[in-house]
Amino acid sequence: MEGDDETSGPMIDDEIYANGVGGDDEKRSRPIISSEQLDVEAYASLYSGRTKIMRLIFIANKSKSNQAMELEALRMAYDEIKKGENTQLFRDVVQMIGGRLGPDYAMDLAWCEMVDRRADQKKEKLENELNAYRTNLIKESIRMGYNDFGDFYYAHGQLGDAFKNYVRTRDYCTTAKHIVHMCMSSILVSIEMSQFAHVSSYVSKAEQSPEALDPVTVAKLRCAAGLAHLEAKKYKLAARKFLETGHELGNHYNEVIAPQDVATYGGLCALASFDRMELKAYILSFLGLFFPLLFLMISCLENKVIDNLNFRNFLELVPEVRELINDFYSSHYASCLDYLGNLKANLLLDIHLHDHLETLYGQIRHKALIQYTHPFVSVDLHMMASAFKTDVSGLEKELEALITDNQVQARIDSHNKILYARHADQRNATFQRVLQTGDEFDRDVKSMLLRVNLIKHEYNLKGSRKS
Amino acid sequence: MDAVQALVANIQGLSSAGDISHLHVVLKQAPDSLYAESTRLLPVLDQLDPSKHSLGYLYILEACTSGSISKEQGSALVLPIATFINSCDTEQIRLAPDKFLSVCKRFKDQVMVLEEPLRGVAPMLTAIRKIQTSSEHLTSLHPEFLLLCLLSKCYKAGLSILGDDIFEVDQPRDLFLYCYYGGMICIGQKRFQKALELLHNVVTAPMTVINAIAVEAYKKYILASLIHHGQFSTSLPKYASSVAQRNLKNFCQPYIELANSYSTGKIEELETCVQKYKEKFENDNNLGLVKQVISSMYKRNIQRLTQTYLTLSLQDIANSVQLNSAKEAEMHVLQMIQDGEIFATINQKDGMVRFLEDPEQYKTCQMIEHIDSSIQRIMALSRKLTAMDENISSDALFLGKVGRERQRFDFDDFDTVPQKFNI
Numbered sequence: 057m058e059g060d061d062e063t064s065g066p067m068i069d070d071e072i073y074a075n076g077v078g079g080d081d082e083k084r085s086r087p088i089i090s091s092e093q094l095d096v097e098a099y100a101s102l103y104s105g106r107t108k109i110m111r112l113i114f115i116a117n118k119s120k121s122n123q124a125m126e127l128e129a130l131r132m133a134y135d136e137i138k139k140g141e142n143t144q145l146f147r148d149v150v151q152m153i154g155g156r157l158g159p160d161y162a163m164d165l166a167w168c169e170m171v172d173r174r175a176d177q178k179k180e181k182l183e184n185e186l187n188a189y190r191t192n193l194i195k196e197s198i199r200m201g202y203n204d205f206g207d208f209y210y211a212h213g214q215l216g217d218a219f220k221n222y223v224r225t226r227d228y229c230t231t232a233k234h235i236v237h238m239c240m241s242s243i244l245v246s247i248e249m250s251q252f253a254h255v256s257s258y259v260s261k262a263e264q265s266p267e268a269l270d271p272v273t274v275a276k277l278r279c280a281a282g283l284a285h286l287e288a289k290k291y292k293l294a295a296r297k298f299l300e301t302g303h304e305l306g307n308h309y310n311e312v313i314a315p316q317d318v319a320t321y322g323g324l325c326a327l328a329s330f331d332r333m334e335l336k337a338y339i340l341s342f343l344g345l346f347f348p349l350l351f352l353m354i355s356c357l358e359n360k361v362i363d364n365l366n367f368r369n370f371l372e373l374v375p376e377v378r379e380l381i382n383d384f385y386s387s388h389y390a391s392c393l394d395y396l397g398n399l400k401a402n403l404l405l406d407i408h409l410h411d412h413l414e415t416l417y418g419q420i421r422h423k424a425l426i427q428y429t430h431p432f433v434s435v436d437l438h439m440m441a442s443a444f445k446t447d448v449s450g451l452e453k454e455l456e457a458l459i460t461d462n463q464v465q466a467r468i469d470s471h472n473k474i475l476y477a478r479h480a481d482q483r484n485a486t487f488q489r490v491l492q493t494g495d496e497f498d499r500d501v502k503s504m505l506l507r508v509n510l511i512k513h514e515y516n517l518k519g520s521r522k523s
Numbered sequence: 524m525d526a527v528q529a530l531v532a533n534i535q536g537l538s539s540a541g542d543i544s545h546l547h548v549v550l551k552q553a554p555d556s557l558y559a560e561s562t563r564l565l566p567v568l569d570q571l572d573p574s575k576h577s578l579g580y581l582y583i584l585e586a587c588t589s590g591s592i593s594k595e596q597g598s599a600l601v602l603p604i605a606t607f608i609n610s611c612d613t614e615q616i617r618l619a620p621d622k623f624l625s626v627c628k629r630f631k632d633q634v635m636v637l638e639e640p641l642r643g644v645a646p647m648l649t650a651i652r653k654i655q656t657s658s659e660h661l662t663s664l665h666p667e668f669l670l671l672c673l674l675s676k677c678y679k680a681g682l683s684i685l686g687d688d689i690f691e692v693d694q695p696r697d698l699f700l701y702c703y704y705g706g707m708i709c710i711g712q713k714r715f716q717k718a719l720e721l722l723h724n725v726v727t728a729p730m731t732v733i734n735a736i737a738v739e740a741y742k743k744y745i746l747a748s749l750i751h752h753g754q755f756s757t758s759l760p761k762y763a764s765s766v767a768q769r770n771l772k773n774f775c776q777p778y779i780e781l782a783n784s785y786s787t788g789k790i791e792e793l794e795t796c797v798q799k800y801k802e803k804f805e806n807d808n809n810l811g812l813v814k815q816v817i818s819s820m821y822k823r824n825i826q827r828l829t830q831t832y833l834t835l836s837l838q839d840i841a842n843s844v845q846l847n848s849a850k851e852a853e854m855h856v857l858q859m860i861q862d863g864e865i866f867a868t869i870n871q872k873d874g875m876v877r878f879l880e881d882p883e884q885y886k887t888c889q890m891i892e893h894i895d896s897s898i899q900r901i902m903a904l905s906r907k908l909t910a911m912d913e914n915i916s917s918d919a920l921f922l923g924k925v926g927r928e929r930q931r932f933d934f935d936d937f938d939t940v941p942q943k944f945n946i
Contacts, residue, residue: 455831456831456832459830459831460827460830460831467830467831467832467833467878468831468832468833468835469832469833469834470832470833470834470835470836470839471834471835471836471873471875472834476833481880483885484881484883484884484885487885487890487894490894491893491894491897494897494898494901495897497901497904498897498900498901498904499720501904501905501908502688502690502904503720503723503724503727504762505690505907505908505911506689506690506692506698506724506728507727507728507729507762508911508915509690509691509692510692510695510698510728510729511729512915512918513692513693513695514695514729
């Protein structure tokens with residue numbers, strides 16, 4: 057904990073300084089997602105364990121057009137795998153490299169064999185141990201035995217078996233701590249397997265633990281739940297979970313997620329799904345702490361500002377996302393959409409977010425359009441188009457779709473290119489609805505009476521036949 | 524011959540004496556053989572006055588028409604039957620409704636054989652009015668009458684009885700046919716709302732086996748719903764019989780597909796679908812309606828534009844609803860303004876259309892009157908509903924059935940009680 061603070065502390069301070077003065081200064085060593093091409097090495101350094109390899113392979117797969125990046129990613133994946141024991145993954149990566157990185161990155165059969173042999177030995181040893189424990193019926197040892205098996209399988213990439221063994225430890229858990237441990241291991245494996253249904257069930261199981269969990273674990277669980285919601289396309293819930301994630305997370309969970317990711321995922325999901333009030337309450341408050349002027353403005357708007365200290369810390373890690381939320385809130389849509397556009401290429405390389413990016417972007421854009429039109433009685437489409445960096449006819453099409461969906465109450469004057477807000481006449485609408493409802497009632501009751509009579513008729517028919 | 528003469532004398536005597544019920548007994552008791560000699564009976568009719576001796580006239584007429592008749596004989600019969608229907612006495616014929624119905628049906632058959640359905644329309648309408656006990660009563664003449672209307676294209680005449688609300692039904696088949704023909708007449712008159720109502724009654728009527736009338740009605744229901752509402756939900760309401768819910772869709776697959784392609788809002792998709800099943804629609808005699816569905820799609824798309832735009836050029840309208848030219852779009856818009864389907868003005872100078880809001884402000888006296896009459900109607904309906912409810916809850920058969928079920932239930936309850944408490 058201490059060490060982490062020391063390394064990350066100054067960096068954050070620098071960042072604040074840079075932003076406070078220059079705003080859009082060079083992002084310097086700030087590693088992940090920026091408008092420039094992804095710095096693979098910096099990106100990879102955020103993660104550890106299996107997810108690092110998987111993310112690198114994912115990037116390599118996604119950037120086939122950019123060979124330099126692909127090879128860079130594969131090279132690092134190769135190095136990383138060599139440190140572990142997963143020979144299957146090693147073979148895959150070597151095949152993907154296909155000799156393009158020279159003799160240093162060719163197939164290393166000797167290494168594979170050695171690792172496999174050692175693995176067999178270890179497995180045998182573990183089996184013997186476990187059998188011994190089971191004959192002695194020592195609960196704690198059996199649990200440890202299964203847990204070791206789970207770790208073993210996980211290290212060797214057999215995720216299904218690992219999951220089974222972790223789950224088996226459950227019967228031998230004696231304390232709440234054991235159960236939480238079991239849950240965390242299961243969640244980790246489930247995320248790797250993309251079995252997000254399991255993730256949510258184990259998260260809730262862990263949260264039900266009778267003992268108070270330590271803050272780091274709580275933060276980890278929030279992240280896992282957020283991921284599960286994200287994969288299930290429940291963006292609002294995902295945003296809530298990410299926003300609730302405590303800053304204690306630090307780099308403790310980088311075998312799954314980096315704190316920067318929490319900020320990006322949470323920020324985008326919140327933009328796409330929260331309404332203005334929620335955005336203000338959850339996210340903007342902490343911006344105020346960093347920008348006193350803005351803070352003053354916001355607190356004038358709202359007396360009680362929910363202090364979201366947690367998320368502030370995350371957001372500071374990814375200034376682009378912070379800027380874009382800030383822009384969105386202060387209605388600088390063009391610059392907000394600019395940021396989004398710049399981020400897009402790199403976000404598409406994210407293993408969790410890439411599937412949802414289009415939907416999220418679409419929703420954010422729609423919300424921006426709706427918010428833009430909201431306060432006006434009439435809007436000049438030319439001005440609006442320039443605010444959104446698009447042309448008038450394109451904007452007209454977008455607005456048409458939104459009006460048809462009843463998300464914007466307005467009508468377009470296509471001749472003069474002006475959008476007029478439309479205020480529904482409550483009185484007329486009520487009259488119309490009353491008359492319509494009356495007619496419908498009339499019709500329904502009549503046909504009902506008719507059916508009743510028909511049923512009665514048939515009934516009478518039967519009755520008379522019987523008698 | 525004597526027997527016949529005696530009968531005629533009886534009819535004349537008892538009718539003028541006003542002892543109709545006695546006459547009815549006499550007529551019923553007359554030997555069947557008497558009525559069997561149908562050919563000899565026809566001249567007898569001349570001795571009777573249809574307005575005074577209605578009952579007797581009816582019996583003899585029924586006897587004349589019950590056997591098989593040649594075409595010439597049939598045409599000879601049409602006129603006397605028509606005059607009889609027009610002049611007969613309502614009270615007398617109601618004593619023998621079966622006979623009257625069968626005479627009217629024979630009459631309709633004859634008119635059909637002569638291929639002159641128009642001749643039957645007016646007498647049949649009179650016949651319905653005379654035989655029905657109230658305007659809520661559906662006789663078996665209703666469908667026959669509507670059929671004649673359809674064949675002779677006298678839709679207006681048909682509408683006059685379709686305006687009545689029907690609650691009492693003798694035979695379910697009558698209702699099915701009545702609603703089906705009625706639906707077709709209303710479609711012919713472009714009164715789609717009423718047509719939908721009638722067809723809906725067919726589709727949702729209780730039935731234990733699927734029947735051809737319901738299938739055909741469902742097809743027309745889909746098309747009419749697309750034309751009128753611009754949408755169609757394939758699921759039937761819960762109160763529809765389970766047979767209909769399960770099977771109707773399978774018989775109307777092309778129509779369901781048509782509805783699906785309609786819901787995409789794309790004119791090409793609709794047209795390819797129509798082309799694909801053209802033969803099928805033609806065989807069902809629904810091609811005309813299908814063509815109306817296509818043109819309603821244009822209208823629907825233009826109507827949607829009024830929700831989004833205040834002004835729009837004719838060219839843009841043509842582009843967005845996929846019409847060929849601005850001219851064509853103008854014709855469509857003009858037609859729709861005339862029909863009161865949209866509120867708009869066309870500015871021919873710049874080729875712009877200005878869409879307006881519905882000018883109805885719900886402030887006029889007529890509107891108040893209309894609302895008031897609606898309220899009265901609903902109140903009457905609600906009274907009827909209460910009366911019906913009371914009626915059913917005191918119905919012996921209904922109570923008997925409910926009672927039986929209750930008993931069984933109680934018995935089960937009783938059985939689970941431990942033995943020692945069961946004193």
